[in-house]
Amino acid sequence: MGELVQKVELMGSDLPWLEGLREKGAVFFERQGLPTAKTEAWKYTRPRDLLADDFILPPLEEEKENACTCGEHCTCGHHQREGEDFPLSAYVIDFENGALEHIAHNLPRGVTIKPLIEAIYEDDGIRKYLNKSFDMEKNPFAALNTAYLEQGLFITIEKNMRLDKPLALVHHSFSCHENLMFHLRNVIVLEEGVKAEIVEYYNYSGNEKSRYFTNIVNEIYVGRHAELKHYKFQDEAFKAVHIAYNAVKVKGEGRYNGFCLQRGGNLARNETRLSLTEERAEAEINAAYIMNGWAVIDTTTDVEHLAPYTKSTQLVKGVVGGQAKGVFQGKIHIAPMAIKTEGAQLHKALLLTDEAEIDVKPELEIYNDDVKCSHGAASGELDADQLFYMRSRGIGEEEAKQILVDAYLQDVLEKINNQDIKDWLAAKAKLAK
Amino acid sequence: MKTPLLEIEDLCARVADKEIIKGFNLTINEGEVHAIMGPNGAGKSTLSHVLCGKPGYEITAGTVRYKGKNLLAMAPEERAREGIFLIMQYPVEIPGVPVTTFLKHAVNAIRQHRNEPELDTMEFIKLLREEGKKLGINPDMLKRPINVGFSGGEKKRLEALQLAVLKPQFSILDEADSGLDVDAMKVVAEAINAERTEHNAMLVITHYQRLLKDIVPDYVHIYADGHIVASGNKDLAREVEEQGYAQFLKEK
Numbered sequence: 001m002g003e004l005v006q007k008v009e010l011m012g013s014d015l016p017w018l019e020g021l022r023e024k025g026a027v028f029f030e031r032q033g034l035p036t037a038k039t040e041a042w043k044y045t046r047p048r049d050l051l052a053d054d055f056i057l058p059p060l061e062e063e064k065e066n067a068c069t070c071g072e073h074c075t076c077g078h079h080q081r082e083g084e085d086f087p088l089s090a091y092v093i094d095f096e097n098g099a100l101e102h103i104a105h106n107l108p109r110g111v112t113i114k115p116l117i118e119a120i121y122e123d124d125g126i127r128k129y130l131n132k133s134f135d136m137e138k139n140p141f142a143a144l145n146t147a148y149l150e151q152g153l154f155i156t157i158e159k160n161m162r163l164d165k166p167l168a169l170v171h172h173s174f175s176c177h178e179n180l181m182f183h184l185r186n187v188i189v190l191e192e193g194v195k196a197e198i199v200e201y202y203n204y205s206g207n208e209k210s211r212y213f214t215n216i217v218n219e220i221y222v223g224r225h226a227e228l229k230h231y232k233f234q235d236e237a238f239k240a241v242h243i244a245y246n247a248v249k250v251k252g253e254g255r256y257n258g259f260c261l262q263r264g265g266n267l268a269r270n271e272t273r274l275s276l277t278e279e280r281a282e283a284e285i286n287a288a289y290i291m292n293g294w295a296v297i298d299t300t301t302d303v304e305h306l307a308p309y310t311k312s313t314q315l316v317k318g319v320v321g322g323q324a325k326g327v328f329q330g331k332i333h334i335a336p337m338a339i340k341t342e343g344a345q346l347h348k349a350l351l352l353t354d355e356a357e358i359d360v361k362p363e364l365e366i367y368n369d370d371v372k373c374s375h376g377a378a379s380g381e382l383d384a385d386q387l388f389y390m391r392s393r394g395i396g397e398e399e400a401k402q403i404l405v406d407a408y409l410q411d412v413l414e415k416i417n418n419q420d421i422k423d424w425l426a427a428k429a430k431l432a433k
Numbered sequence: 434m435k436t437p438l439l440e441i442e443d444l445c446a447r448v449a450d451k452e453i454i455k456g457f458n459l460t461i462n463e464g465e466v467h468a469i470m471g472p473n474g475a476g477k478s479t480l481s482h483v484l485c486g487k488p489g490y491e492i493t494a495g496t497v498r499y500k501g502k503n504l505l506a507m508a509p510e511e512r513a514r515e516g517i518f519l520i521m522q523y524p525v526e527i528p529g530v531p532v533t534t535f536l537k538h539a540v541n542a543i544r545q546h547r548n549e550p551e552l553d554t555m556e557f558i559k560l561l562r563e564e565g566k567k568l569g570i571n572p573d574m575l576k577r578p579i580n581v582g583f584s585g586g587e588k589k590r591l592e593a594l595q596l597a598v599l600k601p602q603f604s605i606l607d608e609a610d611s612g613l614d615v616d617a618m619k620v621v622a623e624a625i626n627a628e629r630t631e632h633n634a635m636l637v638i639t640h641y642q643r644l645l646k647d648i649v650p651d652y653v654h655i656y657a658d659g660h661i662v663a664s665g666n667k668d669l670a671r672e673v674e675e676q677g678y679a680q681f682l683k684e685k
Contacts, residue, residue, distance in 0.1 A: 393539035394513035407529025
């Protein structure tokens with residue numbers, strides 16, 4: 001164990017503080033190791049496939065030709081991506097196989113998007129935020145991500161900016177190389193009064209049996225009176241591992257609104273640890289997942305109410321088929337001084353087969369009496385009479401199931417305020433790809 | 434010369450360990466309307482479910498041919514696409530699925546099967562509104578989830594609307610009058626009668642004679658203990674109304 005940390009030379013190795021930070025990340029990862037059945041935070045989602053230890057970083061540009069294994073059709077390292085471009089109007093930032101490829105040229109004034117390593121070299125403000133939003137001692141994959149700190153973005157949006165279109169971080173994976181691992185770090189800072197939307201899209205378009213590991217950490221800072229809508233669509237290859245950690249801090253009267261649709265991956269986890277640090281900060285974390293086969297898809301949230309009059313709501317709905325397993329762990333923590341706060345959480349799942357499974361762990365930690373807090377969980381199956389009714393009208397069985405699934409997911413999809421994004425994700429939330 | 438549409442021979446079926454249909458025989462030709470009357474608990478609904486392919490019933494013997502094909506080997510949706518339609522005794526509520534969405538899927542599935550082009554949304558809405566109007570269906574009702582919060586009359590009107598837009602060749606009416614007031618029954622019966630042609634056939638399953646005044650059958654069968662115990666014309670229905678089922682049960 002431990003071979004996920006490899007000796008490789010990364011950009012920025014001439015910066016002692018950066019090397020020191022990476023070293024620290026490696027140490028914290030090795031100290032914790034990969035989560036096991038005894039690791040409370042990972043007890044339902046064991047990252048079994050990572051134990052194989054054979055993941056490697058993508059080859060460097062000059063090595064690509066030699067490293068290519070994909071056979072006669074390959075014109076390596078000039079693979080062209082085949083996946084769809086981002087289908088909606090947005091400021092698009094493309095990543096290809098874990099490396100930044102392109103940043104939209106026409107960004108409005110006041111929006112700065114830099115490659116992470118460039119921002120680190122310039123050292124113009126990033127160190128205030130980088131690695132400041134989470135605890136590496138408690139997050140093995142965030143520590144591992146720190147050990148490989150290099151790829152990703154530093155996004156800053158200046159005071160009172162209102163973005164007219166979303167920023168779309170589109171990750172195309174299509175490499176002919178097997179067993180790659182991608183470690184991405186995005187630091188996103190919304191200054192006071194900013195209104196912005198960010199979309200993350202993990203889009204796989206290579207060999208359908210490709211195996212790789214995506215490990216993302218987003219550090220998100222929402223300023224006073226600012227509002228971030230953060231959408232994510234995880235559609236990785238079915239043998240991929242996708243682990244994402246979103247550390248979000250929301251200041252006074254700021255608002256974070258997250259929606260994540262997960263459909264891909266053999267093992268996928270989207271974790272959001274969100275702190276409402278000042279009065280009247282608000283958050284909404286909604287998610288949907290739809291899965292088949294043997295996948296495990298995990299949605300984990302940890303919302304800290306640290307100030308009075310803060311508010312959070314969560315709605316997570318899943319559709320689980322095959323022998324797949326859906327996991328929801330949701331924690332709401334309310335600090336002693338966080339009076340008059342409201343926290344609500346609801347998880348619901350639809351199980352399509354007898355072998356499908358869900359594991360749900362809600363946790364409330366409430367340290368004062370003057371709060372409104374609720375949580376709930378429910379699971380059900382497709383209604384046989386409803387299915388028969390539709391089939392008796394000529395609708396095929398699979399189509400009938402899909403109609404019922406659409407109806408099931410409708411309320412959570414309705415949480416998306418952006419109509420284009422809602423339509424896009426609703427069209428993707430299907431049983432058959 | 435009559436063309437048989439549905440031929441049921443020695444059909445036996447059960448639910449779990451209970452025999453419900455026991456040696457049932459009936460042939461229905463194109464253009465004919467047959468009524469099946471029987472006391473509660475005789476297995477009338479089971480018969481309609483078996484003909485439509487509802488899961489949960491085991492066929493233990495017998496054959497059913499529809500247009501000469503083995504009906505029992507067909508999935509429920511195939512039967513529907515081939516023109517079989519069941520007006521259900523208790524139509525199912527489907528929260529979250531608007532009537533329009535549902536019917537568009539159904540109409541297009543059937544059109545596709547008949548090699549007809551799919552209707553686009555505008556054409557479809559127009560068709561639905563026109564047919565709905567004849568049945569006194571408010572356009573708002575078409576936007577609501579299927580049967581959710583519908584009165585008994587509204588549910589049956591919706592069933593009749595489906596009949597009108599799906600254009601089946603063989604319709605089964607399972608206690609189509611239950612939960613209906615007199616006016617609603619008239620409207621529904623009219624819609625059903627409008628589908629009577631020389632090629633279409635119907636099977637009307639009912640406990641009371643009431644419905645058979647509006648939908649006049651060519652043949653009436655008395656169904657008890659899993660099979661037909663008496664057959665006749667529409668006068669038989671009146672006889673049952675006057676004298677009850679007891680006489681038929683005793684003969685057995």
